[in-house]
Amino acid sequence: MLLSPFLGPAMPGALFCVAAALIEYFFGLGPALTVMLVGLVIADYLFVPPYADFSVFDHSDLMLVVSYPGVTLFIICLIERLRRAQFRAEMFASVSKSRYEMLLRADNKRALRLRTIDETHRLLRHLPHYHDSIILIQALDRKASLRPDADHAAGTAHSLPHTSAPGSRFSAVHPADIARLQNTLSPGSHRLRIRSGDHTYKPVDCVGERFTTHAGDFLVLRIEA
Amino acid sequence: MLHGLSSSPLEMRFLARHLNSEGFTAFAPVLDGYSAGSPERDMQAWVDAAVREFDSLAERYARVSVCGLSVGAALALAVVSKRPTAHAVVLLSVTLSYDGWAIPWYRFLLGWAYYTPLRSRWRYREASPFGLRNEALRAKIARAMQRNGISEVGPSTISLPALREASRLAKRVRASLAGITTDCLIIHAIDDETANPRNAHDVAAKIASPFLRTIYLDDSYHMITSDNEREIVASETAAFLRESEAARGIGSGAESLVVSKALARRLRQLAALGS
Numbered sequence: 185m186l187l188s189p190f191l192g193p194a195m196p197g198a199l200f201c202v203a204a205a206l207i208e209y210f211f212g213l214g215p216a217l218t219v220m221l222v223g224l225v226i227a228d229y230l231f232v233p234p235y236a237d238f239s240v241f242d243h244s245d246l247m248l249v250v251s252y253p254g255v256t257l258f259i260i261c262l263i264e265r266l267r268r269a270q271f272r273a274e275m276f277a278s279v280s281k282s283r284y285e286m287l288l289r290a291d292n293k294r295a296l297r298l299r300t301i302d303e304t305h306r307l308l309r310h311l312p313h314y315h316d317s318i319i320l321i322q323a324l325d326r327k328a329s330l331r332p333d334a335d336h337a338a339g340t341a342h343s344l345p346h347t348s349a350p351g352s353r354f355s356a357v358h359p360a361d362i363a364r365l366q367n368t369l370s371p372g373s374h375r376l377r378i379r380s381g382d383h384t385y386k387p388v389d390c391v392g393e394r395f396t397t398h399a400g401d402f403l404v405l406r407i408e409a
Numbered sequence: 410m411l412h413g414l415s416s417s418p419l420e421m422r423f424l425a426r427h428l429n430s431e432g433f434t435a436f437a438p439v440l441d442g443y444s445a446g447s448p449e450r451d452m453q454a455w456v457d458a459a460v461r462e463f464d465s466l467a468e469r470y471a472r473v474s475v476c477g478l479s480v481g482a483a484l485a486l487a488v489v490s491k492r493p494t495a496h497a498v499v500l501l502s503v504t505l506s507y508d509g510w511a512i513p514w515y516r517f518l519l520g521w522a523y524y525t526p527l528r529s530r531w532r533y534r535e536a537s538p539f540g541l542r543n544e545a546l547r548a549k550i551a552r553a554m555q556r557n558g559i560s561e562v563g564p565s566t567i568s569l570p571a572l573r574e575a576s577r578l579a580k581r582v583r584a585s586l587a588g589i590t591t592d593c594l595i596i597h598a599i600d601d602e603t604a605n606p607r608n609a610h611d612v613a614a615k616i617a618s619p620f621l622r623t624i625y626l627d628d629s630y631h632m633i634t635s636d637n638e639r640e641i642v643a644s645e646t647a648a649f650l651r652e653s654e655a656a657r658g659i660g661s662g663a664e665s666l667v668v669s670k671a672l673a674r675r676l677r678q679l680a681a682l683g684s
Contacts, residue, residue, distance in 0.1 A: 275599035275606055275625065282624040285675065286641070289648065292669040 197227045197252030204256050208263045216263075220256045227252065297398070304397040310404065317407040318351030319376070319390060322369060324401040353378070353407060358385045369403060378407065410437040411459060411481030411488075413504075414575050415567045417445050420478060424501075424634045427643035433650065434470065438462040443484070449571050452578040456487045463488055463495070472496040474650055478634055479504045479603070480575045483582045486612075490585040497592040497620075497653045499646050502631050503612055504604040505579040507572075509631065511538070511602035523573045533567040540603060540631030586615040592653040593618040596642055598629040620656055622649060 200223030208216035232244050311318075354362075358377035365374075371394040377385035389408045394401060410421045418425075418437035425435035440458040442450030466473045474497040477485030482503035489495045507516060519533075539554070541547040593616055597609035606625065613623045624645055629636035634643075667673050 276627065278623070279599055279625045279627040282626075285622075286624070286645065288669060288672040288675055292667055292672045295669050 197223070197231075197248055197256070200224070200227050201252060201256045201259065205259045205263060208260045209267075212267065213260070213264050216260050220253065220260065223256075224249070224252060300396055300398045303395045304399075307395040307397055307402060307404070310393070310395070314404075314406045316352055318404060319353050319357055319407065320348055320351055320365065320369075320405045322348040322403045322405070324394070324403055351406070365405070369405065371403060373408070374405065410435060411440070411475070411477040411484045412437065412444070413479035413481050414443070415445050415571050416479075420632060420634055421476075422634075423639050424476070424643050424646060427640075428647055428650075431647040433647065436462075436466060449568060449574070452574040452581075455484055455574070455578065456491070459484050459488045460491050463492055467492075467494070472654070474499065474653075476501070476646065478502060479631065480578070483575070483579050486582045486586070486589065487578060489591045490582070490589050493589075493591065495591050497594065497650055498589075499594045499596070499649065500609070500612065501596050501642065502598065502601055502604055502633050503595065503608050504575075505583060505608050505611070506576070506605075507603060508605045508607070509601050509603040510605075519569065519572060523569055533569070533572060538602060538630055541636050542600070542628060542630045543635075543637050546635065583611075583615075586612060587617055590617050590619065592620040592649075592656070593622075594646065594649040595621070595623045596626065596633060596645065597623075598626045598631065598633055598636075598638075600627065600629070601631050603631040620653055 200220070204216050204220040204223060207219045228245060228248055229238065232248055356379045358379070361376045365376075369392065371392045374390045374392060375387050376390050378388045380386040390405055391408045392403055392405045394403050410418070410425060412418050412420050418439060421435075421437045425437055428435045438459075439447075440455055440462070441447050443455040443458065463473060463475065473495055475485040475488050475495050476499035477483070478501040482500040483505055485498050485500060486503075489498045538547055539550045541550060595609050595613055597604075597606050599606050609623060609625070613621060624641075626633060626638045626641065629638045633639065667676065
């Protein structure tokens with residue numbers, strides 16, 4: 185109202201057009217159309233002479249009613265198209281993201297499998313190579329290794345739990361050491377008493393190795409060469 | 410496993426078989442008042458029936474996960490919000506509002522039509538593409554629909570009261586989303602013709618699950634358990650259930666090892682985003 189002497193009644197709808205375009209850009213089609221219609225009414229009421237009066241409908245009113253909605257609708261439609269294309273592109277991006285994650289998980293699985301295959305091969309080579317020095321092969325239960333108390337409950341002195349198989353040197357180990365092994369068998373080096381004469385036992389360095397195969401985990405205890 | 414509105418457990422068949430072969434026990438109940446062939450009841454009755462089924466399973470099994478397709482997914486959310494002890498929840502094509510591209514723009518009129526005499530007469534007629542992108546399957550379904558009025562992917566018509574109850578259910582589920590802390594997997598097709606992917610996006614944004622995974626598919630429509638990517642749906646569901654078990658320290662720990670460096674990087678990224 186204050187500016188009207190300077191600007192005059194030129195382009196009464198321009199600012200409402202910008203407002204509707206902004207609303208479309210940020211909020212979508214419905215609000216933008218509402219703003220456009222409300223803007224049309226306000227522009228006609230306040231910015232087209234005679235001001236604040238609906239009763240007169242002349243050429244300048246007609247110009248506004250024709251040009252403003254036309255231009256605004258055109259711009260809104262263009263922006264709406266872009267918005268839809270953008271939404272579509274975002275959806276495709278999320279598809280590719282989920283595909284990538286699936287791929288990574290599958291790859292992880294493949295890597296795990298590959299590792300167990302390698303381990304199985306290592307075990308298969310290991311067994312005949314050290315056949316004469318193996319004391320004990322034990323199958324490790326993966327779940328049991330998470331629950332340490334379960335290990336202590338198993339087995340008495342001389343009988344092995346059913347998850348173990350004696351190796352070729354098993355009978356030469358001191359019985360007390362076997363009893364000790366029941367509870368404390370772990371990968372790494374051990375010191376066991378091995379029979380050397382008729383009744384004499386000699387401490388010997390032994391090594392336990394763990395193999396993660398597809399059939400389960402195994403621990404092989406052998407005399408260190 | 411909860412199937413879609415006025416449908417039958419048949420639509421979960423493929424997924425159930427896959428889960429079964431992976432060592433899970435799958436159970437797809439028929440809910441009185443919700444499934445096809447039973448007289449319609451209000452959504453409270455649906456939720457009660459689903460919760461009853463959940464309780465009877467929870468008596469027999471240590472861990473029970475809930476899986477739902479379409480409106481069944483909304484029902485699954487309602488179940489886990491009542492039973493936070495559920496192990497995980499899997500939402501397939503979650504439908505909180507019918508706003509996909511095949512739904513006509515005048516769909517909002519249905520809400521008002523409920524109060525008119527149309528209520529008992531008019532039925533929403535399922536039309537091609539029946540939620541299927543696979544054309545061979547679609548043709549087969551169209552024949553079954555004509556012959557029997559029901560098929561593997563749902564009934565040929567849905568009554569108006571059932572649709573209204575579904576939207577009431579959706580409204581309630583929306584309000585309860587922020588309180589759900591069950592592990593959650595969301596699978597949605599971006600070309601879903603019944604429920605816009607915005608449904609899945611909204612749920613993912615609002616739900617408070619610590620372990621949340623969202624997967625978008627682009628070669629399926631609404632019935633993702635029967636469409637082109639059903640193998641992906643099945644294998645990802647099984648993998649998610651396993652990982653969610655491993656994340657809680659049950660099951661075999663070795664399964665959840667991360668060997669791939671790329672995956673480790675990606676997980677770190679996700680964790681950084683989440684915090």
